[in-house]
Amino acid sequence: MMSSQQNDLITRVGKGTPAGELLRNYWQPVALVDELPAERPVCAVRLMGQDFVVFKDEQGNYGMLDRDCPHRGADLAAGRLEAGGIRCAFHGWLFDHKGKCLSTPGEPVGSTLCNRIRQSAYSIVERSGILFAYIGKGEPPAFPNFDCFAAPGEYTFAFKGVFECNWLQALEVGIDPAHASFLHRFFEDEDVSESYGKQFRGASADSDMPITKVLREYESPEILVSPADYGLRLIAKRPLNDEQTHVRxxxxxxxxxxxIPMSSEMTISQWHVPVDDENCYWYAIFTSFSAPTNKQQMREQRLELYELPDYTSRKNKRNNYGFNLQEQLTETYTGMGFDINVHDQWAVESQGVIQDRTREHLGTTDQGIIAYRRLLVDAIEKTQAGEKTLMMIDEQQAAHLTGPASIDGIGPADRWDEYWKESDINRRTAAPWPVPKA
Structure with a gap:
């Protein structure tokens, strides 16, 4: 059982909070490249309770600055992109992507005021269709040589969505392998050939068995959790018979x-990024190991649910997530449609904007969540002590952090551990782009 003080420690992320200071030591996704259109590449961003403006200048440089103009606090996100930077619409003060003040046009001729003005600026880089920013102190960690970053652009697709709840409970649904047998249960299986771009709709690798059938009929996985250089590896085993085991x-x-695996050919790398204590975005990079991603199809699929410009779900708490009783009786476990993002959103938002963990009772299948919380608390304590934490890596370490292997397949029951490792190697070897060895 967790105390309310312990719950606050691991959930609150404002400036100066223990968890907030930890997360500020890492690169955070702040926008999709798609959110900066060519005609006016400017985007307002809120991250861990702080407000920023992200923009791309005329020379193609990305910049991220504090959103309030240092003159009188007006909104730089409403500014003009011109003359090598972003210009405040209030008095015309101009700032470049590094926060240098280039001009204070209302001042008298000969004024040197702009030489004394700087706007706080932050490191920002593009990786696989997502803009990552660093708002911590000192040098940021290096990016690991993970598949999602190593893949050529045509083999990735990036998207995002908003959850109206704390970042931690949103993250924890993704490290809970047991919930999929219930929350994402479909009573009938679709044609797996129509599954492109849809999670839990295809067939498990090395079989013709739909993943939906595996989850529905084998609902009690054995979950194994082991430490890894990057965090944790979770393996969910579902014995199908004496000869075969499903391994995820x-x-x-x-x-x-x-x-996590999306299909036999694609993985999902997903971040849960706090907007503030009570809202978060998920950012995902889909990585294909077989053929270039059909970005248009995948975007259109997701825009059926998510509404621009804020990437809010059309099914949400205000319309009961589209709940339909007849569907719940005959088609899906939740009665909330066939998009698993809606299921996840309901699950984590229904816990409240910040889950009260003093009331929870964890079970055997929550091993991954327990292990992750221990990592989190340990890292918070190390941050408070001024010590280095997990994944605070340099370029040399980053080059050797590859993979991580992520498989959903059916293999021999007596060789399940060798099976998933061999499947990962085979997929990497057959890929049309130079996939790093895991």
């Missing part, structure tokens, strides 16, 4: 991401 390998990448 997923990963927690510290501090707040997971890597």
């Amino acid at each position: 390998v997923t990963n927690v990448v510290f501090p707040q991401a997971f890597v």
